[in-house]
């Protein structure tokens with residue numbers, strides 16, 4: 001099955017090999033059409049207008065909330081808050097749930113987190129004096145559950161479901177259990193995981209989960225925070241403004257109900273409309289199919305890269321408990337030169353610290369190159385890229 005034909009960018013750029021899906025995925029025609037159609041036929045603000053277009057736009061926006069809830073197994077659509085991306089979703093938690101913490105409280109992170117799941121907590125530490133603890137990594141790049149770090153002082157464990165730099169997939173249930181055993185809440189950064197694995201927040205019993213639409217084949221500018229209803233209700237609002245209030249006087253305000261309480265101002269309505277179609281598209285293909293295709297591609301990529309003696313894979317080399325992105329270095333060649341060399345042959349990869357500087361420090365590396373795959377990639381593309389990698393190596397050595 002060739003999924004590429006669903007993605008117009010590959011028709012418009014026939015030579016493109018896109019291996020930067022971990023940064024942002026390409027968009028299927030159906031998503032692009034849905035966003036255009038919304039602006040062409042249904043554009044209006046939501047909630048506010050007492051007219052049929054506003055009603056139509058409001059229904060479309062609400063439909064996405066229902067689709068996202070079903071996508072991740074949330075109990076109610078009200079537990080889904082739209083944000084502009086995963087970064088904003090984590091900041092929302094840090095600035096609401098986080099505001100209820102004090103200097104005796106602890107937030108536990110891991111050393112493989114994206115900066116989006118580190119900096120908001122460092123900022124909280126600056127504001128409230130909380131303590132931050134970091135779970136170390138195992139030799140193969142997984143989060144090591146050191147229960148000594150998770151004691152009664154811990155109020156939140158915030159960790160990634162899949163590393164954007166190593167590709168490792170976190171064994172979530174034991175970490176969630178350890179956190180809940182001491183009464184701590186758990187936030188899962190599913191920015192990478194949700195694209196490759198079916199998640200069920202209810203079964204996992206997570207308290208918060210964040211995702212970002214543009215990695216999920218949806219538009220940019222739309223992200224998701226899932227939170228358990230009771231917890232969201234207990235939290236103060238995030239941004240203040242229109243739509244998040246029940247009542248405003250010159251003296252004060254009272255916040256409205258979920259989910260509007262956390263969605264001040266006009267949201268990204270077209271983005272939400274596109275996100276629904278992106279999720280429907282993924283459902284249509286099916287996660288078992290997506291996972292199977294990506295697993296095969298990852299196995300092929302790992303085989304090819306390990307056969308090149310000048311390449312060192314950073315992270316697990318076995319094709320299990322890992323997603324379809326592989327970071328690596330090349331002997332005597334800087335990762336930016338690898339990326340530039342590939343780019344000159346129409347191959348897009350990412351090189352740098354991958355917004356995970358503490359992780360890079362752990363590995364004592366200034367930067368790595370990263371190939372991140374999607375189900376629309378092919379083994380032929382991997383073969384071509386590995387030939388170009390060999391050329392790059394010989395050019396510099």
Ligand SMILES: Cc1ncc(COP(=O)(O)O)c(C=O)c1O
Nearest residue numbers: 085086087114116164191192212
């Ligand atoms: C693991 C992880 N968390 C968070 C983010 C932040 O996503 P966004 O920039 O869409 O907010 C990313 C983006 O690369 C990521 O890979």
